[in-house]
Amino acid sequence: MGAQESEISALADLDDVIRGFLSRNEFLHEFRLQKLIYLAELVAQKEHERRLTDADYKPFMFGAYSEDVSNQLEDIESEANTRAATHHGKVVTEFLDPDQEPETSSEVEDILDKVQNHVQAKKISSKDFGQWSKESWLYENTPFEREMSFERYQTEARDALDEDLDPFGLT
Structure with missing residues (x-):
């Protein structure tokens, strides 16, 4: 977890969310998966x-991009x-349905289902998904290539969190 984040543990292991x-x-x-997880992070914040x-x-x-x-x-x-x-224009790897099932709580399953269902229902293209992440409050208010602090939504921008989730009907 980043140095700027609080010491409260995350809801799930990254491997299980992936x-x-x-x-x-x-x-x-990977490009789309990066954005799905970023969106799920915002839902978890809300x-x-x-x-x-x-x-x-x-x-x-x-x-929004995560080396992790x-x-x-x-x-x-x-x-x-x-x-x-x-x-x-680049050759990428598509990940197909995994052999190993994730071990996640019902809270996490609810977040993943909600994000997956809303993104599918809105038919968001990967390009638009990337653009959405670039227009999110956290992206716009974090210096380029610096670690994002998601807890800033709680301390500085609660309304912005709703605005960021609105295009997906997740407010």
Whole structure:
């Protein structure tokens, strides 16, 4: 967990959250998974006033990005069912439904289901998902490549959290 975050533990292990989203999708590439987890982090802030995972996120060129998520995916890749695909003109790895089921609480399952269902219902493209993350209050109020502090939504921007979740109907 980042140095700026409080000492309250996260609701779930990052590996389980990744596997949870992989199990809810026929296929998923890292770019979209990064944004799904970022959105789930915002939902956890709204509903539980705490982090979903301990993954550090930073503002990057294509939106909110976590090296922790990327590194965890590299670990999962060796055991996951994958295929090559093209995204933003680059060859990427698509992760298919995992063999190992996640071990998460009902709170976490509810967050993952809610995010998955709302994103699917709104038919949000990966490009629009990336743009949404770049327009989120936390992204806009964190210096580029600096660690985001999700608890700032609780201390500085409660209304902004609702605005960030509104495009998905999650307010």
